[in-house]
Amino acid sequence: MSEVITALANCAQLAECPRWDPEQQRLFWVDIDAGRLHAFDPKTGQDSYLQLDEEIGCFAVREKGGFVAGLRSGFVTIDSLAGGITPIADPEQDKPHQRFNDGRCDPAGRFLAGTLNPNKDAYSGHYYTLDLDLSVRKLVGNNWTSNGLAFSPDGKTLYYSDTPRHVVFACDYDVVTGAVTNQREFIRFPHGFGRPDGAAVDSEGYYWSALYGGGRVVRISPAGKIVNTITVPAKNPTMVAFGGESMNTLFITTADTDYAPEKAQYPLSGSLFSVNLPVTGLIEPKFKG
Numbered sequence: 001m002s003e004v005i006t007a008l009a010n011c012a013q014l015a016e017c018p019r020w021d022p023e024q025q026r027l028f029w030v031d032i033d034a035g036r037l038h039a040f041d042p043k044t045g046q047d048s049y050l051q052l053d054e055e056i057g058c059f060a061v062r063e064k065g066g067f068v069a070g071l072r073s074g075f076v077t078i079d080s081l082a083g084g085i086t087p088i089a090d091p092e093q094d095k096p097h098q099r100f101n102d103g104r105c106d107p108a109g110r111f112l113a114g115t116l117n118p119n120k121d122a123y124s125g126h127y128y129t130l131d132l133d134l135s136v137r138k139l140v141g142n143n144w145t146s147n148g149l150a151f152s153p154d155g156k157t158l159y160y161s162d163t164p165r166h167v168v169f170a171c172d173y174d175v176v177t178g179a180v181t182n183q184r185e186f187i188r189f190p191h192g193f194g195r196p197d198g199a200a201v202d203s204e205g206y207y208w209s210a211l212y213g214g215g216r217v218v219r220i221s222p223a224g225k226i227v228n229t230i231t232v233p234a235k236n237p238t239m240v241a242f243g244g245e246s247m248n249t250l251f252i253t254t255a256d257t258d259y260a261p262e263k264a265q266y267p268l269s270g271s272l273f274s275v276n277l278p279v280t281g282l283i284e285p286k287f288k289g
């Protein structure tokens with residue numbers, strides 16, 4: 001496996017949701033805890049951001065322009081990195097302590113986003129679907145930390161994880177109706193190995209999982225077996241995304257730490273990394289709503 005490169009050092013508190021836009025040749029990503037939506041140019045190393053007034057968990061590039069996003073306060077559209085935020089709906093008005101965490105578009109251009117319960121006192125995190133008509137419906141969940149959402153290349157399998165429970169699920173997905181059925185356990189990681197955070201599926205259908213607390217990213221076969229491992233110079237990788245001119249660059253976001261011994265061991269915690277791979281990723285669908 002190629003060498004991991006530090007693309008942007010110590011750039012975030014909680015870097016997450018990297019998304020490559022091939023038309024703009026930019027890596028968009030968020031700093032959840034700082035409430036920032038970033039745009040990174042890997043050619044120049046330049047990075048800019050939009051400052052929001054709340055946490056942003058996830059987003060997708062919108063076909064009409066701008067973005068759709070999941071914030072603490074619900075679903076919104078964002079006109080550009082200059083701003084222009086329009087609320088759509090908050091499916092968890094009764095749970096102000098929860099926020100959106102992980103999300104992406106399905107092959108039909110719906111935006112799916114999941115919430116987390118920071119108290120971990122109830123399995124009250126769920127994935128919701130924001131449809132093309134901007135209606136919202138509950139999809140799947142009963143999680144502590146909704147994470148790891150990704151689709152197989154044919155769109156017929158939906159993967160998601162519940163990070164603190166160390167488990168990734170696989171479900172049958174109907175792209176026409178957006179329905180989920182037949183949820184089963186895909187892989188469960190042993191305690192101490194790392195917890196399945198954000199994920200991406202490559203063009204061969206393998207699931208790449210960022211293992212929070214494990215300092216590694218693993219490539220998992222459709223049969224649920226680990227076949228490759230990338231060691232990351234940060235204890236808490238949070239998400240991966242394929243991008244670059246040839247779609248074979250894996251970008252890795254990570255979380256910073258305020259625990260001094262961990263920061264001393266991993267001084268690049270909270271950085272954005274990249275590594276070139278012998279496999280390509282899937283181009284992210286844009287939100288069609």
Ligand SMILES: O=C(O)[C@H](O)[C@@H](O)[C@H](O)[C@H](O)CS(=O)(=O)O
Binds near residue numbers: 147164238
């Ligand atoms: O990075 C994320 O997706 C979450 O926002 C993080 O907070 C992380 O996944 C979470 O802290 C892991 S766990 O719930 O503590 O296991």
